[in-house]
Amino acid sequence: MFTSQTSSFQDSIDVEERDDFDSDDIAGYNQKTQLNCYYAIYLYQGTSLSLVDSSLPPEAEPELRCYISRRLSKGGPAGGHGVPEQNVGCYCCLLEQEHSPDQPDAEGNGYVICFMGGSEKGLNLYPCPILDKYVQGLQSCLQTPELTNLETEIRPYLSKWYEESVLHIHRVVQLVQSSISFLLHAALSHTHVEVKSDERTKKDIARFIKAASLQGLSQQEATTSLCKAMSEEPPADLVIDCSTTPPTLSNTVSNRFCDDWIQAFLNAAESCNPFLLRQILENFKLKAIQDMNSLKRFIRQAEMSHYALFRCCQFLQGCGNGDVLLQNAKAEHSDLPEACRIIAVLEEFLMEPSQAHT
Structure with missing residues (x-):
């Protein structure tokens, strides 16, 4: 039945x-x-x-x-x-x-x-x-x-x-549309989000950020560093002003990794399928975890091999999420001098063709 x-x-x-x-x-x-x-x-x-x-x-x-x-x-x-x-x-x-x-x-x-x-x-x-x-x-x-x-x-x-x-994720995607990448980046980079809107919209966006971050997976060994990492200089708050239509977003930061997920979110929202939206969000988080684990492995290898360091640079350039991954890797390896040296080299490499954009 x-x-x-x-x-x-x-x-x-x-x-x-x-x-x-x-x-x-x-x-x-x-x-x-x-x-x-x-x-x-x-x-x-x-x-x-x-x-x-x-x-x-x-x-x-x-x-x-x-x-x-x-x-x-x-x-x-x-x-x-x-x-x-x-x-x-x-x-x-x-x-x-x-x-x-x-x-x-x-x-x-x-x-x-x-x-x-x-x-x-x-x-x-x-x-x-x-x-x-x-x-x-x-x-x-x-x-x-x-x-x-x-x-x-x-x-x-x-x-x-x-x-x-169930529907809060759908409402957020419908609200910000292609700007969803800025919220995804804020969630991964631990950027505070200020919302100027009614209480329901504030709650929806806060729940979306929490769902898109990796805090809910903090008990898993592979994601501990992602959930606890904090940058030395916290980025400016992402501000979402809903007094205009569409909403106005300030201090926006994204990268290629987050941008690549925009169309998947928009397609699922258009089909009015909140369960598929949640699945896409979980896939987004899983990919971020996998890339973080890959970077950790490359850093360990780069401590002993210049070729591995080259592969690490290629990986960061190709994944499109280098700024977020390095932020978290830097926090996790703060007490490991050799790893910190490798990360410093990688940061210099990423600063030349900057991955993040506003």
């Missing part, structure tokens, strides 16, 4: 790759994407689930309930992603009710909240903490006796999960 009601991630890619659709097709696809995102909330008592509210078609809801029941009976986690059917992404979270020590029977009771949209692959691109945080915002609303605030607070809040938790 879910498969027929919800488009898969592959279907989204197929639509995105078409180059012959017109504005009506795009509008229709956008509407379909919106309609194929659902929520459901259940009261969980002991081992039973009771439906509180759902945006699912009535014939599809029992299937979701069976899926959740099986998951809970097997001791499934309170939060996480799952798939009721192969082509559907489903996030589930159990919010346990607060209870006093003299009410032991209340243990395990609470509300199960589910968000459905795209495919498992698409929804998995949004880390559980992002959706967990959104669900936590509902905690206070669920303390009302008999949920008399269902129509005034709970339902409106749940109905906005897709708009608030």
Whole structure:
């Protein structure tokens, strides 16, 4: 049932790759994407689930309930992603009710909240903490006796999960268009971004910068230096003034690496596919990590070989991201004199045909 009601991630890619659709097709696809995102909330008592509210078609809801029941009976986690059917992404979270020590029977009771949209692959691109945080915002609303605030607070809040938790990247790309490269460069180079706009746009851009940076991967050994690196002379803030249409950006800096990703972001935004946009953003970060690891390897080799130093120069010139990579490498190797000497030579090499541009 879910498969027929919800488009898969592959279907989204197929639509995105078409180059012959017109504005009506795009509008229709956008509407379909919106309609194929659902929520459901259940009261969980002991081992039973009771439906509180759902945006699912009535014939599809029992299937979701069976899926959740099986998951809970097997001791499934309170939060996480799952798939009721192969082509559907489903996030589930159990919010346990607060209870006093003299009410032991209340243990395990609470509300199960589910968000459905795209495919498992698409929804998995949004880390559980992002959706967990959104669900936590509902905690206070669920303390009302008999949920008399269902129509005034709970339902409106749940109905906005897709708009608030998924669409922010799409809104940012639509806002800045080809200037997205400046935001990507700011994210990688740890440049502060000042936004002159309403609170929602400020929040959207801040979340985009955080998603495009490598802070979320700081526990991985290969990315630690990228996340912690800071330049000796912090660059001027990137300023985005949204009082004009299109927005005016000041102190803009980009490079060839970031510029090369512009069209991919614009194509995905045009096709109204937020899951594909998130995938492109993850690919962007992965490529930055791979290039940083390559530079680290070349620097180690260059300490023992002039030819390796030449290869390192060629790599920096070809990757288009030399300014960012060297900034991070310099921070990581600050306590290694020989590596610092190599990096100084590389910096001089890059200063001649400067990679960064404004």
